[in-house]
Amino acid sequence: MTSRVIIVGAGPGGLAAAMLLARAGCKVTVLEKQSQVGGRTSPVEMDGFRFDLGPTFFLYPQVLEEIFAAVGRDLRREVPMRRLDPQYRLIFGAGGELLCTSDPERMAAEIAKLAPADATAFRRFLADNRVKLAKFAPCLQAPFLGWTDLLQPRLLAVLPHLKPWKSLHAELAGYFSDPRLQLAFTFQSKYLGMSPFQCPSLFSILSFLEYEHGIWHPIGGCHSLTRAMARVAADLGVEIRLREPAEEILFEGRRAVAVRTPQGEQPADAVVVNADFGHAMTTLIPNRLRRKWTDAVIARKRFSCSTYMMYLGIEGRYDQLQHHNIYIAADYRRNLEEIENEHVLSEDPSFYVQNPCGTDDTMAPPGHSTLYVLVPVSHQHPNIDWARERDRYRQVVLRQLAKIGLDDLERRIRCERVITPADWENRLGIYKGATFNLAHNLGQMLHLRPRNRFEEFERLYLVGGGTHPGSGLPVIFESAKISTQLLLADLGNRSAPLGM
Ligand SMILES: Cc1cc2nc3c(=O)[nH]c(=O)nc-3n(C[C@H](O)[C@H](O)[C@H](O)COP(=O)(O)OP(=O)(O)OC[C@H]3O[C@@H](n4cnc5c(N)ncnc54)[C@H](O)[C@@H]3O)c2cc1C
Known part of the structure; x- marks a missing residue:
């Protein structure tokens, strides 16, 4: 008999699972509360301008290519994309620039040009x-179903490289003596919403991935990926x-059997949750049913930072900007301390600006361009009242944007949208507005992250940034891949499109 699977959420994780x-022959229904697919990877459209809501860096397309190939499609045909070179420009508040x-x-x-003595360290x-x-x-690429999985040969092989005592920043200080270069290869931990001074050293693989496999721009924006997946x-x-x-997710005993929506009860042989983990747990499954991931436990977990966003439709183009531009605050440590520990707003914040129209003129009307501005800030905290701020x-x-040469910006803005951490939480259903989910410290990774085959219930699976391996499109x-393999095995389905 055909198995019925319900997927809650049409974000990139939910859509990949659906495909x-x-x-594999399941009858799949995706429930999405918004009016469009894509979740955090959907478009923002206004007055003929188009932006990505969230992701703008597409790293390591190989994983999605594999998923498309498994269903008989070619990702590059469905979504043309360009590798960016230079991949980004870093501007250091402390002085100097690096065109990477x-x-x-x-x-x-x-x-x-920045530090002659460090030039050979790159190789x-x-x-x-x-x-x-x-x-x-x-x-x-494999599930972590319990602590015994830590003893498997694949993890034992990586232990000498894991260096749990070392932060990412300390690791890079072993290569580069110039503090700006140390940051140039560690700021990528912000993709996980974490500080390089706290992020595990393992994550030097993030900047490596960029240099080895490239940073890609899907034409139209990263949301072209989720649109193609839905198609x-x-x-x-x-x-x-x-x-x-x-x-609500409905259970018989500990087994998920249906999902209730305003249209009624939708029966299912298995349920996959793609909605933000903290939000989904605290709103879709009554607290009394959860033994491990109770509301109180979730509230005590470490969460990633959030972001203050500006989407600007601009008259003309800023050709002096690269496609991706990152400004690193003069006192980056202080900036991160304010985000992660003090939960106050920095007055000299680091920020990122995407200026995609030099690469892709489909995103703005003729004679115009778009700027996407992302400022990492604290997740929701009583110290910051966004209605006032x-x-x-x-x-x-x-004022910060003027520091990188955009001093006439305000008069060239033709349309604008701002999203704050309060909007991420209240309008987009993201727990604490923590845009990059649970933090990726060692205590919340591998078997300690909410598991793909969710450990609390039968026939309930997680996909997306809140489960293993973590946040960011390639790992989502x-x-x-991991969660659907587990689900199909549990349902006795032998036609899994990808081997593990
Ligand atoms: C500002 C920002 C920038 C980012 N930049 C990058 C980047 O450059 N590169 C990168 O790789 N990653 C980036 N990410 C991280 C990550 O890739 C994206 O957030 C990604 O979209 C997360 O995918 P997901 O599958 O976890 O689900 P989400 O995108 O969170 O989608 C979940 C879906 O579930 C739906 N949902 C929630 N509750 C319900 C419900 N009760 N019923 C039905 N549907 C529901 C939501 O509406 C949403 O559509 C960024 C994230 C943000 C926010």
């Missing part, structure tokens, strides 16, 4: 991390029901 399960490229010779020359960094990633990749899923027979929120902080951000796609 794989439909290919994956061409080792040009990159060594760029590094030499050593690449060589060491190539080995590290090769050892760790199997851990990202392919629909072709495979998946029913995607927009504006139909899950209200929203407009004041806009002025702080405009890995989570879909």
Whole structure:
């Protein structure tokens, strides 16, 4: 008999799971509470301008390519994309710039302009991390179902590289003597919403991934990926029901058997949750039923930072900007301390600006361009009242943008949207507004992260940034591969499209 699977949420994780399960012959229904697919990877559209709501860096397309291939499609045909070179420009508040490229010779020359003594370290960094990633990749591709999985050969092989006592920043200080270069190869921990001074050293593989496999821009924006996934899923027979929120997951004993929506009870042989983990647990499953991940336990977990966002439709173009531009505050440590521990707003914040129209003119009307501005800030905390800060902080951000040459910006803005951590929490259903989910410290990784086959209930699975391996598109796609394999095995389905 055909198995019925309900997926709660049409984010990248939910859509990838839908494709794989439909290919394996399941009858798949995706419930999405918003009016469009994509979740944090959906578009923001206004007055003919188009932005990505969240992701703008597409790293390591190989995982999604594999998923498309498994369902008989070619990702590159469905979504044309360009590898960016230079991949980004770093501007240091402390002085100096670095135009980062994956061409080792040009990159060594760029590094030499900042710190001649560090120029040769780049190749050593690449060589060491190539080995590290090769050892760790199997851990990202397999489930962690309990502590005994830590004893498996794949993890034992990576232990010498794990160095749990060492932060990412301390690790990079072993390569580069110039503090700006240490930051140039560690700020990527912000992709996980973490400080490089606290993030495990293991995550040097993130900057390595950029240099080794490139940073890609899907034409139209990263949301072109989720749109294509929804299109392919629909072709495979998946029913995607927009504006139909899950209200409760229903159980018989400890087994998930249905999802209740405003349209009634939807029976299922298995349920996959893609909605933000903290939000889904605290709203879809009564606290009394949860033994391990109770409301109180979730509230005590460490969460990632949040973001203050500005989406700006601009008259003309800023050709002096690269596609990706990152400003690192003069006192970066202080900036991170304010975000992660003091939960106050920085007056000299680091920020990121995407200026995609030089690469992709589909995102703005002729003669115009878009700027996407992201400022990492604390997740929701009583210290910050966004109803009061929203407009004041806009002025702080405009002042920062003037530091990288955008001093005439305000008069060129033709349309604008701002999203604060309060919006992420209240409008987009993200627990504490922590845009990158649970933090990725060692105490919340591998078997200690909420598991793909959710440990509390039968026939309930998680996909997306809240489960193993973690936040960020490539690993979210890995989570879909892992969770669907487990689900299909539990249902006795032998036609899994991808082997583990
Ligand atoms: C500002 C920002 C920038 C980012 N930048 C990058 C980047 O450059 N590169 C990168 O790789 N990653 C980036 N990420 C991280 C990550 O890739 C994205 O957040 C990604 O979209 C997360 O995917 P997900 O599958 O976990 O689900 P989500 O995108 O969170 O989607 C979950 C879906 O579930 C739906 N939902 C929630 N509750 C219910 C309910 N009760 N019923 C039905 N549906 C429900 C939501 O509406 C949503 O559509 C960024 C994230 C943010 C926020």
